[in-house]
Amino acid sequence: MHRLITILFLGLCSLSVSAHNVVGGVYAIGNQIEGEVGFSNGDMAAAGTLIKVTDAEGNELANIKTNDEGLFSYTATRRIDHLFFANLSSGHLLELTLPAAELPDSLPSESVTGVNLSPQTMEVVAPSVTSSGQKTLEQMVERAVAKQVIPLRKELAEYKEKASLQDVIGGIGYIFGLCGLGIWWRQRQLDKQSKG
Amino acid sequence: MHIVDGALAVPVLAVGAALTVAGVAIGLKKMDYDHLPQVGVLSAVFFIASYIHLPIGFSSVHLILNGLIGLALGWAAFPALLVALFLQAVFFGFGGFLVLGVNVVNIALPAVLVYYLCGKGISSSSPKVAAVWGAAGGAGAIVLTTVMVAFSLMLSGEAFLLAAKVTFLAHIPVMIVEGFVTAAAVLLIRKVKPEFLNIKESSEYA
Numbered sequence: 482m483h484r485l486i487t488i489l490f491l492g493l494c495s496l497s498v499s500a501h502n503v504v505g506g507v508y509a510i511g512n513q514i515e516g517e518v519g520f521s522n523g524d525m526a527a528a529g530t531l532i533k534v535t536d537a538e539g540n541e542l543a544n545i546k547t548n549d550e551g552l553f554s555y556t557a558t559r560r561i562d563h564l565f566f567a568n569l570s571s572g573h574l575l576e577l578t579l580p581a582a583e584l585p586d587s588l589p590s591e592s593v594t595g596v597n598l599s600p601q602t603m604e605v606v607a608p609s610v611t612s613s614g615q616k617t618l619e620q621m622v623e624r625a626v627a628k629q630v631i632p633l634r635k636e637l638a639e640y641k642e643k644a645s646l647q648d649v650i651g652g653i654g655y656i657f658g659l660c661g662l663g664i665w666w667r668q669r670q671l672d673k674q675s676k677g
Numbered sequence: 678m679h680i681v682d683g684a685l686a687v688p689v690l691a692v693g694a695a696l697t698v699a700g701v702a703i704g705l706k707k708m709d710y711d712h713l714p715q716v717g718v719l720s721a722v723f724f725i726a727s728y729i730h731l732p733i734g735f736s737s738v739h740l741i742l743n744g745l746i747g748l749a750l751g752w753a754a755f756p757a758l759l760v761a762l763f764l765q766a767v768f769f770g771f772g773g774f775l776v777l778g779v780n781v782v783n784i785a786l787p788a789v790l791v792y793y794l795c796g797k798g799i800s801s802s803s804p805k806v807a808a809v810w811g812a813a814g815g816a817g818a819i820v821l822t823t824v825m826v827a828f829s830l831m832l833s834g835e836a837f838l839l840a841a842k843v844t845f846l847a848h849i850p851v852m853i854v855e856g857f858v859t860a861a862a863v864l865l866i867r868k869v870k871p872e873f874l875n876i877k878e879s880s881e882y883a
Contacts, residue, residue: 503681573684642770648768652721652768653725656764657717660714660717664710
């Protein structure tokens with residue numbers, strides 16, 4: 482009986498309790514955008530949570546799903562601002578933005594369709610030995626830098642999310658201050674009444 | 678429990694804000710100003726309770742304590758929770774400013790209901806009966822709050838049953854913990870400071 486209760490209790494507790502802030506981040510590695518979404522207590526979003534990708538004007542680009550660890554990835558085809566929306570139910574929404582500036586310069590900034598590919602642009606696209614070598618090098622540098630910077634950015638985001646002791650004490654101070662104001666105001670009313 | 682900005686439709690936000698204004702007005706009118714320090718202390722308790730995450734199993738929960746606040750304050754729960762929720766939004770980023778009204782109603786209205794439903798029970802002469810009523814109030818306030826959160830989401834377009842189920846299931850551990858905490862708090866306060874729960878000392882000795 483006791484074991485049953487324990488199992489039941491643990492089972493209930495393993496459900497992610499959603500009374501927390503939603504946190505997340507998106508990072509570009511070359512033209513790959515990787516992101517994560519989860520709750521401020523360390524739980525990640527449930528696998529299969531839908532992430533809507535749009536451009537700055539709200540045009541939908543794709544719908545992607547998170548994996549088991551709350552991570553998702555999207556391959557950018559244009560150098561534009563990417564917006565990511567996640568809805569983790571129970572009123573938990575998250576909007577993440579990846580500015581165009583973080584994507585590689587090699588991506589076109591406008592959509593390129595097959596129709597307006599003139600021979601001239603074809604020439605530019607056609608790879609020559611030197612440019613492709615340079616491109617690989619650029620990509621390598623980008624990837625290496627991203628690898629170093631992403632952990633820092635994650636840590637910074639975590640740090641920003643965490644309220645410090647100052648915040649806690651400050652909040653309590655505000656509440657007591659308000660109480661003091663109330664008592665002072667009340668006292669003044671009583672004084673006025675007793676005088677008048 | 679804290680709904681964030683952007684999750685709800687404008688009419689829902691407006692109704693929430695209006696109800697909060699009304700509730701706070703009633704609360705300030707009905708509040709016994711000699712009990713102002715109590716209101717402040719419980720407001721501070723709520724402010725902190727959401728910040729402290731208790732690890733249980735693989736996840737963590739945080740207390741909400743709106744049942745206890747309701748039992749102790751009645752209608753004054755509205756101003757107390759408004760202040761606490763506002764400061765949580767400022768300092769911790771919980772919830773948001775546009776959605777503040779809805780969050781206050783979702784948490785304070787169950788507190789007031791619990792005050793009317795269980796207030797008599799906790800002043801029973803038998804400590805056991807009082808503890809059971811306290812537990813019912815603590816857990817009941819969370820149940821009511823989850824239903825109201827789900828209702829706010831439904832009015833903004835989410836499927837009610839789905840939203841209610843998700844929110845309700847996720848808060849079952851909180852309900853259990855709150856039931857125990859509120860019962861224990863009721864028993865303790867009855868002993869050391871019965872007037873805190875509006876219990877006249879005469880009933881203590883009756």
